[in-house]
């Protein structure tokens with residue numbers, strides 16, 4: 001069968017890498033891909049957000065399945081465009097993707113369906129938002145969020161009134177995040193450990209993926225600005241069996257049921273960002289897609305063939321499948337460009353990739369890379385995701401960093417502590 005992957009990041013390389021291993025797949029395409037994806041798939045120069053062109057391409061090559069990585073084409077309605085043309089796609093509809101595309105919609109949806117959340121208020125005028133800041137009914141800190149997609153930068157944790165006012169004025173007055181600033185969501189600040197929880201859904205049933213934990217801040221010890229994600233470990237050492245069960249029962253199952261009840265077709269990945277608070281798991285945010293770099297750590301451990309799962313998901317026919325996972329933990333370390341996340345430098349040659357090709361326990365997923373002549377170069381902020389398996393978490397961490405030591409490019413930076421906190425938790429007596 002013919003499969004098309006849409007997107008150009010590390011997540012899409014990890015998906016393409018896993019799909020390529022399926023004996024069912026004869027042809028694999030990626031729109032537009034990157035230098036790493038180009039080694040295993042036919043890359044076509046179509047931007048992921050050009051949804052009509054992507055659908056035209058899928059129709060021309062008669063793709064049997066399309067899988068979408070990034071949020072923008074989802075929110076633009078690529079799922080609906082494919083369904084309208086009767087082309088199989090693993091991607092939620094535009095209506096379902098609103099759960100990621102609008103934070104106000106997501107919070108109101110959670111209220112309608114009694115899904116555990118922080119207290120919140122939605123404000124549509126600058127005056128009302130500033131009046132909220134004066135009263136600060138949730139105390140400090142609280143969280144100010146621009147309503148729409150803001151590339152992970154639209155949430156500000158305000159520790160005092162001046163900070164909250166500045167955030168509101170930047171979002172609603174100066175329109176720093178464009179139309180995303182037309183509404184703001186004010187949220188109670190939740191305390192606890194953050195966990196990502198991903199499931200595949202066919203719109204009715206769900207199949208959980210392996211547990212995983214991201215490291216969002218740019219610098220070691222969770223310092224520095226928020227990023228798209230600087231590294232992941234799978235499985236997480238936070239979630240025990242009871243936590244897993246509660247998340248499924250209190251959050252994931254009612255969310256998918258709520259989507260179905262509202263006529264929002266959710267055939268894709270529901271990715272819940274959670275805070276494990278003293279009073280149980282609560283939702284920080286929903287995404288309607290695979291995480292990046294969560295997917296890199298997850299695909300490295302997946303033993304089952306992913307293609308039938310994606311096909312069943314797209315067809316609304318997921319069975320009672322249980323996915324098989326490698327017992328070995330995986331660790332993904334993101335190598336970023338100088339200046340990331342604000343203004344990453346680009347155009348530097350990447351050295352050392354060849355030397356890792358034979359390492360059977362390491363995969364280097366490409367993200368912002370391109371091939372220029374014979375040279376692989378950086379083209380954006382998150383450049384590579386060096387992913388290793390190990391007999392235990394410590395071995396996986398060590399192996400990932402050993403591999404990182406073979407790679408270099410001008411201005412390369414990465415966190416040195418990916419998985420360290422998870423390891424410390426494991427080593428503490430329970």
Ligand code: AMP
Nearest residue numbers: 118143152154155187188189190284285
């Ligand atoms: P979001 O923009 O909703 O994805 O949030 C980005 C990050 O901000 C999350 O990963 C959390 O670390 C933090 N965050 C968001 N909402 C809250 C909240 N209500 N309480 C505490 N931290 C939050």
Ligand code: GLY
Nearest residue numbers: 228229291292293
């Ligand atoms: N790593 C977080 C995300 O994909 O949104």
